[in-house]
Amino acid sequence: MTRIGILSFAHMHAAAYAHCLKQLANVEFVGIADEDASRGQAAATQFGTRFYPSYEALLAAGVDGVIVTSENAKHLPLVRMAAAAGADVLCEKPIATNMADGREIIRLCREAGVKLMIAFPVRYSPSVIALKKAVDSGQLGQIYAVKATNRGHMPGGWFTDLKLAGGGAVIDHTVHVMDLVNWFWHAPVRRVYAEVGQDLLWKEGCDDAGIITFELANGIFGTLDTSWSRPRTFPIWGDVTMDIVAQGGLVQMSVFEQTVQAYSDREGAVSWTGWGSDPDLGLIKDFVDVVSSDREPPITGEDGLYALEVALAAYAAAASGRVVELPLE
Structure with a gap:
């Protein structure tokens, strides 16, 4: 045990x-x-x-x-x-x-x-794994651009305390998508620009929305909508999506859209029935295996730094109104 x-x-x-x-x-x-x-x-x-x-x-x-x-x-x-x-x-x-x-x-x-492993459960979504295989196989051809989103509920509590959280929506949600970018292409981010909105939606004294553009060392250009823009009545937590524009066409991936939607005036509400995998369980099973088998973690501390640096660069770019070159230090 x-x-x-x-x-x-x-x-x-x-x-x-x-x-x-x-x-x-x-x-x-x-x-x-x-x-x-x-x-x-x-x-x-x-x-x-x-x-x-x-x-x-x-x-x-x-x-x-x-x-x-x-x-x-x-x-x-x-x-x-x-x-x-x-x-x-x-x-x-x-x-x-x-x-x-x-x-x-x-x-x-x-x-x-x-062993140090960072909790990025999105890697364990079947849709993400399928997209990773498509990227690795080369079947997409040259990759030109990425358009991604990570929009969710405003969590409240200490998440809006800048000293405890380090920021708001941008630091909270940028890291999920940028970890996927790192996992897919293993290419450093060279430039970041961002527009960050504070108190646009929730009036909590922190950033609650951001649009980030980034360029990788391999030439791929990307945009990311990172926000707490889902109302509290939204039937699921939010989204993680990624569109890849490639030589072989357009590929669209959504982590959470494993649902059946029913619209009924009689019920007076939208019914969402979900199914599919549990990325959290995949993450925890993998961590337990890392501990018990003494193998190296699949998501490293360096992976965590990669994603964090982009979020911090986004704040710096928004504050200065200029493109920020990476690495930061």
Whole structure:
């Protein structure tokens, strides 16, 4: 049995990951540690596991790996504790709120000899995997451009606190798509320009919408709509889409459109029936396998830095009104 714990239930993804852990027969869900005792105890009760009043107590209980789902700015201290305890780490995205913290997270894990994996569950969507195979096969021919979106609900809470989150919608949603760009083409981003809107939709004191343009070192040009533009009544969380314009034609991919839609005046509402895979489960199963088989993580700390740097470059470009060259430092 692989012993896994969760450090912090601050992030909304923590519940999904906990649910996944409970589904895996080869996992012992050791417990949940949270500095917010009421939140942590409630989560532990919900998922039938033990609550630990401190992160140190959970790590001392003997875990093979941990999932870090704290506020973004708190990733570094929690990873530091986990690495010192010899536990492999699955760190929620973004890896950090700045490049220095991200690099330090990578250094700590490398020097401690523990595995570091970044939580990008979108990689585990069947539609994404199919698109990756098409890109890798060369059947699309030369790739000219990419148009992508990641538009979701406004999460509220600490996600709108710039100190804890590192930004708003741009840092929250840019990283998902840019990780796919990195995974598909393994090409550095050379230039970024962005227009970022603050308080356009939600009046929360942070950015809630952005349009990013980017150019890769291999010549591919891309645009990304990254926003919290879905109303709270929207029937699903949001979207992750990617259109690829290539020599062989146009390919369109949508992660979440595995639905049947029914429109009825009698019901007075739209009915959406969904089916398909659970990318979160794919992510957690892969992390558990990384821990138990001692193989290298498929999504590395460097992958996390790649995606973070584009988000930070977008903020810099929007603030200056100019194209930003990468690398930033």
